[in-house]
Amino acid sequence: MDLEQIKEGILHGDRRYIAKAITMIEEGYTNIYEILEDFEEYSGKAKIIGITGPPGVGKSTLISKLVKEAINRNHNVGVLLVDPSSPISGGALLGNRVRMIEEVSDPKVYARSLATRGWTGGLSRAIDEAVLILEASGKDIIFIETVGAGQIETEIFKKADIVAVILMPYSGDEIQALKAGLMEIADIYVINKGDLDRNKITGVTLRTIMGKDKRIVYTSALYNEGIKELYDSLINIWDEYSKSGELDKRRKLKIKSSIIEDLNSYFLKLLDDFVKNKEQELEKITEEVYQGKISRYKAAKNVIEEFKDSLHKA
């Protein structure tokens, strides 16, 4: 498969080529950037919906139902399942979740998990790049789901146009998790699981905590209830943000973050290469520090100066 072939395949919405390109991103093939640069004109074509929430609230079932709803509406839908704690191919869990979505899917749907070798920043960039590929492939709505709880949940805010936070009917823990950080990133809350009546009681509690202005939707993904309403709400919020200028603001923030991420990635890579090339020298310096001939701090300073010099030459 050459790059031109992959590029054409993606532009035709061919799953095999989308898959190939995203795998190349995951594995760090730099020549994928030739394609990505050509795809820039497609950036911003899709509505990007972040789906997050504590483990066990039924995010995957909910997304599979949203995908079904998207198909009914003739939307061309992409799904990215992101698990920051799971390295490439480590994800049996993600695999199951991809299959769950595939079961309901038709050729217009593309769903896959996303992971990268190494650092969180890499995963963050990979999400941007996978989104761009899905946009170029003609997707008009993209769901990004994260599992687990942590830094990446607030990171998703930068990737998505709007963020839905999924919660279960009231349990003290959920409300704690909510307070801890999910509140700031939510554009809409979805109370899922249980029956709708019970969910609505949770909604009352939630409203008491958060004030009146937050949108809450009640679903029971398992019993297929509330899905249409949720889908409508997501689209409505997106349209509203699009009109109010909020969407512009968020998308600019995303561009800015991605430029900063590129800057960081570039130098982290240089640092990494430098360390690999200086292996022998580092061993020697380490020995000197160990024997007390030079302090650890002085040794580090020297290495820093040397890296600086290498940049001057580059």
Next chain:
Amino acid sequence: MDLEQIKEGILHGDRRYIAKAITMIEEGYTNIYEILEDFEEYSGKAKIIGITGPPGVGKSTLISKLVKEAINRNHNVGVLLVDPSSPISGGALLGNRVRMIEEVSDPKVYARSLATRGWTGGLSRAIDEAVLILEASGKDIIFIETVGAGQIETEIFKKADIVAVILMPYSGDEIQALKAGLMEIADIYVINKGDLDRNKITGVTLRTIMGKDKRIVYTSALYNEGIKELYDSLINIWDEYSKSGELDKRRKLKIKSSIIEDLNSYFLKLLDDFVKNKEQELEKITEEVYQGKISRYKAAKNVIEEFKDSLHKA
């Protein structure tokens, strides 16, 4: 409190000054390095024992019992509780665990949680620095405990002289977690919880999986059983490694890692400052990308070049 005062206080083993210095590390006060550099001669004075394992296996209770044992043996003991997922002062959980240790402690014990603002690399360096302060304060044994499971569990391997992995009596999940990465870093396994007889059954299973050469100790921290044996084992392994040259090897690896971490920290800080100073310019470039006047990739390239230029001038 001036630096000289803090330094003297630490050298006298005064808890207040140890606390002050570690807080300064957490909060990123750079003038703490003046003290740290003077303390280098104390580096390597203490036995550093890493304690890790899946959540819920009773690590904290076990450490509080090990601290008691250390007091009985007249050892001067320090404890660092590290939770990579918890930002500064976010840790009610860690607070409880510190109190748990303090309950058994006497003036020779110093226990505290450790967190940092920001990135994982920062936490990693903070552990090194807190260890050095504890060593300078006269601690001869330091326990580093991590909660949760993930990258930091393998990072701890670089910080500690030896690593104990705590497990509960057999459950499929534990064995999975074990296979996933804890096996490589363990110098000794501790099977805790339940009664000793039940624990020993788990030990048989564990041995089948791992082969004969791994040390296994059985404890019931709650009932205070097996603690002396565990403490003896930890000291014995340390002594053995000290004689065999393994300790030297590990400590050199630690020095090397810390030099590389310093190098990375230094440039990440420069990058961070650069981004902060170029705020207005970044906004302008972002606007240009958003309007399609320049591609995101070109914009990033330009910013990278500018950062390089700023380094030449620095």
